[in-house]
Amino acid sequence: MAAAVCDFEPWLNDKLKSLKTDEGVFGSYISGILESEDSIDDKRDALEGLLSEFVERDISTHVTEILEKWESSRPLEEVPKGAADVDIQLTKILESQSLATTTRREYTDEEKKIREAILSQYSQLSDNEADQENVEEPESSDLVKNTNALDVAAAARERREQARQDAQRKKEKDKEDREKQKQLKEDKKEKRKTQKGERKR
Known part of the structure; x- marks a missing residue:
């Protein structure tokens, strides 16, 4: 933050002097707005409201100039921390998901045979069960029908x-x-x- 203050504050003071206003009072207000964690749109609205108090024309031009200077004078690691953290986390998540989906296990011939045998056994079982459901079973003394x-x-x-x-x-x-x-x-x-x-x- 010190680097940003060193570059930005003198520039802002000169800017406010050129607009014929008290840089001591309004400079601290503007810095407070810029240092807040509001969105760029919220900062723009706040700055436009503040500048409209003492500037009559080209308010949006002055606001854009202030925002651009603020952004360019900030150190790189300070550029929106929240957004950078979210981007980093999102990238990590996407990478882990893509790795999980792209790594495909290759089966050996023996494993493939076992797998096919199991699948065919299950398909036969489910076919048999379907057939048995259609055929009424004689009641057995060992089996009790579930009547819950x-x-x-x-x-x-x-x-x-x-x-x-x-x-x-x-x-x-x-x-x-x-x-x-x-x-x-x-x-x-x-x-x-x-x-x-x-x-x-």
């Missing part, structure tokens, strides 16, 4: 049926309760009417 899925489905059906019946019962009970409450209201009304009628006599 059927049991779970049956239990779920039973629970749904039970829940449906419970809901139906509750619906009927609620209906009965409403009828009873309605009847009680009617009875109370009748009772009041008869009591009023008796009082009037």
Whole structure:
């Protein structure tokens, strides 16, 4: 950073003097913007906003000039560290992947024969299994059919049926309760009417 400051600061001070502004105040602001870890676009926007305070024309030209001078005066290892690190890591990853995909193992004749024998054996097994699935096997006392899925489905059906019946019962009970409450209201009304009628006599 020292090299950048040595080259850039005197140039920036001269630039700000030529723009007839206080290099002491605005120079530190501009350096702060440039040293931040913002993107180039964000830096450009910030510099344009700052320069618009004291420059009336060619603001974008001045901003471009400042950014170019800043970039050229920075030491090479300082050029965006984050981006350089990401590029290096990405390159390493891509190299390792390309190595993994390009290195292809060559089999000896004996290994090829073994491999083919295994593959053919597996293909025969899968053909036989497919044939056996189509043929119903007689039940053997040694083998027990796995009925887990059927049991779970049956239990779920039973629970749904039970829940449906419970809901139906509750619906009927609620209906009965409403009828009873309605009847009680009617009875109370009748009772009041008869009591009023008796009082009037």
